[in-house]
Amino acid sequence: MKFSYSWLTEHLKTNAHFEEIEKKLTSIGLEVEDIQDTGKAYKDFIVGQVLEEKKHPNADKLKLCKVDIGKEKVDVVCGAPNVEKGMKVVYAPVGSTIPVNQMKIKAAKIRGVESYGMMCSEYELGISNEHDGIIRLEEKETIGRPFSEIYGLNDIVIEIGITPNRQDCLGVKGIARDLASAGMGELLERKISKEKGSFKSPIKIEIQDNKICSAFAGRYFKNVKNTESPEWLKNKLKSIGLRPISALVDITNFVMYDENRPLHVYDADKINGKIIVRAANDGESFQALDEKDYHLKNGMCVIADEKKVLGLGGIMGGESTGCSTETKNVLLESALFDEINTAKTGRNLSILSDARYRFERGIDPNSTLKGIDLATQLILEICGGECSEVELAGNIKENKNEVSTSSSYISRRLGFEVSDKELISILSSLGIKTSQTGDVIKCSIPSWRQDIHGEADISEEVIRIKGYENIPTSNIRLKTKINKNILNYAQKKLMKARHFIASIEYDELVTFSFTDSKNCEVFGDINKLKIVNPISEELDILRPNLLPNLLQAIKKNKNRNFDSFSIFEIGSQYRSTSPEDQLNVACGIKSGIKTEKSWKNMQTEFDIYDVKQDLTSLIDYLMPGNKKISVSNDCPSWYHPGRSGSIKINNSVIAGYFGELHPRVANQFKIKNKTNIFELYLDELPNTEKKTTNKPVLNLSDFQIVTRDFAFVIDKKVKSEEVVTSAFKVDKELIRNVEIFDLFEDDSLGKDKKSIAIKVTLQSNEKTLAENDISEISSKIIESVEKSTSGTVRS
């Protein structure tokens, strides 16, 4: 909401400095967003008159002018098509700054001719978008007069943010009222003469649906002249960025910004019969003042006559009854439209208007007739003519909001003592009448404050006027804890996973929860993930998997010349767009160069064993203690079928996957390098929260450790893990470890055969193992491995 300081002082008698008012506005909740001292910005611009105008010798489109600026006559080169001899213009002297682009005017040679200063268009002065020519001032203007006086720009324009609850401050008067409540002066009442009207309005008004419009006041004016508005009115509107149109329209705008009372004027000669306020029917349409056609839906509030729709109640009038300079007879409307209906209609048709903005926030019902009176006074003064009596349909319901409260309630909520006396005095400064019975203070809320419904609202009024800076600061540390845990097991798991993964060289990314459905068919059912109003086509679904965005990140960084990637994200992916159909996943990618070629190392590339190691050590970190981890080949379709594995914990749940990205998916994302991925479904990990802080009992053996190596030739198809497990199970006590230390594939071993060499570590808790103990267990190991792998030991 914009207003000028001079406009404010028409409603507020104050001795306060402007700076005080500025501070107070913010401190009572009318946050100052911008201040423009237009007097300052326009102080250098003055009225000049073009004395001579001739063609520039070196440029067709430029003209050489001699301009009289009072104290001297200067040469100005001008490119405006409308410049002519005798014209009064706005002159910007050397040294002044052009508001629109902050360009400083210098004396300069333009195509070889000296030019001192510039003649300005409205656009250049930042007043409007008019840039077809320079401003033509009225003949009567005095040469040398400051331009800001003519346009009423010698003022301070203040822009404040109005929160949705403060509908009462959408007019300058409301702002003045709130400032007066906060001790910034005295509210002045505008003197409005109450015209009775000399005849009955020939246009009757009928409200068919009083839910969407509870009251409609109309007044007929005959023989008006819809001229240009007087200077004071035009300047007022210009100062807050509104374009003057014609007196009738300007008057309604003025009343809206002054009193927060939207009005409308109809060209009465274009109304057929009576005015009917009713709900629209599907299929009706009309052309609004913005020259667009709107197709209406059932229930929207329309103002119609007996033939057609004239306007959308509380939102926008129609083109057909708009006022022009020819308009002679008009109907002035001041009505009360329903907030919700106005909001719905406006949203539905995407019409933003000052009227809608006000009606959907709630209008003071008492402004209905006041608005008519103020507008009447101005119309008669400016446009002449005669007015009818006011024709009122419906009821202007008095808003009788009453709230009971007490100083103890207010004190308890605000955190400091507020006495009955102080409470009552603050409330009365806001126009809230009170009556006290015992501790209870009954408050009658004035009609302009539609946001005060309960005690809590009263507490806000009190602190707002008293000042938020007066709230004391209290300690919040408690003597006894109320929460056993700050983070629960699942939350700790996420945090631990994040730090662990980053510690093994991955960089954490945070990508959007949306992604492009075009790349996602392989990852999930994209039809279940649609966003109705996506920000762009490329972000049209919730991500079914973390991979698509991470793969895109790889692609982007590849273009930035990265050739080694270790990236991860921990976040939610979605199965559908139902609430809670989301799961927590950690997804890591290692791709490209693992070790750079250097004086020490050969260049190596990441492979699936890197991500497998990362995944299993992550699981180990998150689930310390005994568990059985097994891998199998059943991976989802975004993995390379032969180079991927799923990880199962304790033979029950699949907790994650690792492997190479399927070449087809890689291709879709235009990634050429092998991309090694792991995914860990964090919610699936069994809860292994510590039940005791004790570690398991530690049994140490002091007897000698013996190792024996074995090599087996087995089918390539047989998993090497089989060799390890079948060796292990021979003696769970004596065999401490089994490790594969060599893998060898060669045709000399036989077709589709491989050799696996294992190192078995043996140790007894009771004795030093003798040679015969060792050979006994060795032959059992050979037997067991040969049996379960159908392989043969190599001797």
Add this chain to the structure above:
Amino acid sequence: MKDFRELETEIKKASDKFTDIESINEFRIKFLGKKGIISLEMKELASLSGDERKQNAEKLNKIKDSVLEIIASKTEELNSEELEKKLNSETLDITLSTSKSYGTIHPISQVIEEVITIFGDLDFFVAEGPEVETDYNNFTALNTSEHHPARQMHDTFYVETETDGMPNVLRTHTSPVQIRSMLKQKPPIRLIAPGKTFRCDNDQTHSPMFHQVEGLVIDQESNMSHLKGCLEIFLKTFFETDKLNMRFRPSHFPFTEPSAEVDIGYTKKGNQLIIGEGEDWLEILGCGMVHPNVLENVNINSNEYQGYAFGMGIERLAMLKYGISDLRTFFDSDLRWNKHYGFSPLNIPSIIGDLS
């Protein structure tokens, strides 16, 4: 009695010629070996008697000791020479190096962990809710009815699923976690809820996805002064400053009454933002006393219980604290940015150690 002078001379002569370990060995064999001179002399002692044997034995033992000492000291001497030689040949170019790298923690995660650490110390637990929410939890239960103008300021994303006839939304703020938590738990309540939030807005200063942290305290006495105290501790600890100019301004949120916005003072020194001092104000968060209607919506008696709530943007906190100038870079996945602004995985925020 025998005179061993000759033997001593011979020993001295021989001991001057050591060149390596081998010559020491020869020396040892010559004098102390089975057939060595001293060993033979020792054997001869048996044939002597009485005092002479005793005196000779004494002398011989002394000589034997001196030989052993020569062997020990010469061996040591030679070994060190040997080592010195070896060391001189064993040099590496220490200007060569290899490197070990860690990954990085994203600034969003870092700031969320810092916030959790500070509020955890104040006994706030971490609550959560889903990112797709019901219209009811996101708006209606928070005292924001269907046509409330505040709804339009939220630029809501809608999805195709519905709950109770209303389309579900991507939550526009973390406040619905208040509703979920209060339905689950009776007062006293102290919680924070960090998480992702979404608004259909995308420009220089808006991202369609961003992060917030919500705070909620409900008990029998918490009031505006506690809210002020709470935010003061938080902001001072978070920005790691003892000085903090803080300003409460009236504002409006449908779910709090009174509502406030909080500004903190700052100054600019060159390109640096100094938080806490100075007369310029930066808006940092919104807060207020929980509206009685919200409490009633979750079946908490608003006559008995009251409390406060606050919400702030994680990205904004991160930008101000760490000097990150562009909101959109957080989600741009430019690895140069991540490596520059990211944090070491070993820096877990702590109240006793370092927060950042």
